[in-house]
Amino acid sequence: xxxxxxxxxxxxxxxxxxxxxSDEGGERPIVRGGIDRIGEVVPDHGVAVNSALDTxxxxxxxxxxxxxHRVLHGGxxxxxxxxxxxALIECLEELVPLGPLHEPPQILGIRxxxxxxxxxxxxxCFDTAFHRTMSEVAQRYAIPDELCKDGIIRRYxxxxxxxxxxxxxxxxKELGSAVIAHLGAGSSLAAVREGRCVDTTMGFTPTAGLxxxxxxxxxDPGLLLxxxxxxxxxxxxxxxxxxxxxxxxxxxxxxxxxxxLSARASDPRAALALDLxxxxxxxxxxxxxxxxxxxxxxxxxGGIGQHATVIRSEIAAxxxxxxVELDEERNARSDRIISSDSSRCKVLVVATDEERMVVRxxxxxxxxxx
Numbered sequence: 001x002x003x004x005x006x007x008x009x010x011x012x013x014x015x016x017x018x019x020x021x022s023d024e025g026g027e028r029p030i031v032r033g034g035i036d037r038i039g040e041v042v043p044d045h046g047v048a049v050n051s052a053l054d055t056x057x058x059x060x061x062x063x064x065x066x067x068x069h070r071v072l073h074g075g076x077x078x079x080x081x082x083x084x085x086x087a088l089i090e091c092l093e094e095l096v097p098l099g100p101l102h103e104p105p106q107i108l109g110i111r112x113x114x115x116x117x118x119x120x121x122x123x124x125c126f127d128t129a130f131h132r133t134m135s136e137v138a139q140r141y142a143i144p145d146e147l148c149k150d151g152i153i154r155r156y157x158x159x160x161x162x163x164x165x166x167x168x169x170x171x172x173k174e175l176g177s178a179v180i181a182h183l184g185a186g187s188s189l190a191a192v193r194e195g196r197c198v199d200t201t202m203g204f205t206p207t208a209g210l211x212x213x214x215x216x217x218x219x220d221p222g223l224l225l226x227x228x229x230x231x232x233x234x235x236x237x238x239x240x241x242x243x244x245x246x247x248x249x250x251x252x253x254x255x256x257x258x259x260x261l262s263a264r265a266s267d268p269r270a271a272l273a274l275d276l277x278x279x280x281x282x283x284x285x286x287x288x289x290x291x292x293x294x295x296x297x298x299x300x301x302g303g304i305g306q307h308a309t310v311i312r313s314e315i316a317a318x319x320x321x322x323x324v325e326l327d328e329e330r331n332a333r334s335d336r337i338i339s340s341d342s343s344r345c346k347v348l349v350v351a352t353d354e355e356r357m358v359v360r361x362x363x364x365x366x367x368x369x370x
Contacts, residue, residue, distance in 0.1 A: 004030070005362050006056075006064035007355035008049060010109045012101040013038050015048045018355035019061055027359050031061055038105070045105035049112040066121045067113050068362030070161055070354055072102035072206070074126030076151035081129065081361040083369055084110055084122035092124070098156075098205055101242055121369070123362040130160030133196040138291070141204075157200035159302075162352040163190045166299055169350060171195075176296035179288040181281065182352065183311070184302035185213035185255060189281075191288040199291035201284050207241050211280040213255035216245035247273045257304050257311065278311060282318040295322050295345050300338075301352045309334065316347065 002023040009016040018032040033055065035041065035048045042048045057063075069084075073095045082088055089110060096103045113122055139154045147153055159182045166180050172195025180190045187210040191199040201209030211217040219241070227237060248255040250273040253263070257277075263270040289295035298319075300312055309331050316326045323344025331338040339347035 003065040004062045005359045006067045007358035009070040010105040017052045020359045022363050046108040046112040049109045066366045068123045068358040071106050071124045073099040074128045079132040081125045121366050123365045125358045125361045127158045127160045128156040131157030131197045155203040158202045158206045159188050161354040161357045165357045167195045177292040177294045178297040180299045182302040183305035187212045189288045191292040212246045214243050214246045214248045216241040278314045297346045299348045
């Protein structure tokens, strides 16, 4: 049966949406769009979603049969996509402290669709679900057992929809033991074996792991305690680790890698920010390769991973001990395979498509419920 499915992907200050026609033959995009600078151009994500729906209607596109939402955090309860109902929304609201930048906008988007079309099925597709195949050891923090008994405090991991899409596109067999590098404003890595996640760099929240656009990545817990003892409170600390750190914190100017690359030769802080990003990514790729018990394939995806040829080259230059060797002409063209013919590790550049993954999940969940 053919369905028209709308995928909504709400970021902290942006919205992407895509309407697909989907049937047993696959998914075909009808239209894609987006709204940036939410909070400035429009007041919030609820208004942004209604604006997107108005645009689709004004252009004569078909009304969706279902709407799927990318949702950052599924907590301990949700390990797979699920139909939206009042109980699910209540659970999402309880998870806001774990994803304060993303979970509230995503809830607003769900509520906006429900207010407009109360009977239309909606599906929540969780970015944490892909990582629930990690072992107990990989998910566990080394803290007292009584803090872990309810299952809430654990390493969750994020960008799961992106990783799922990469696995489905490349194929588990071709990937083998792989490290997938989703590099963008938010960056993370996943170690994959036989198509299943065995480790990832983000943890309890999306602030952990790699240096990111404005997020701190891994930091000594003692540093945070030190700051609490020296004038920071919880809110100012949250602002520091999520909005004032990473590339923008080090450069003092921007988190945009394109701008940093342009300024690198003349601005020492821009150069330092990029050097930190590259060094950090390289280090974590080595760690993920260890978790995967070797690395046969390295995949670059995300805005930086797909487009920043210089960053890919610099990361790969420090991974020769893992068998990574780029063909710089292929890399400059952003070919699908950018490794040299003699490289022991195949290196790929693959465009991700979280909205398409949302559509696939939504169709499956709605069909199963009907």
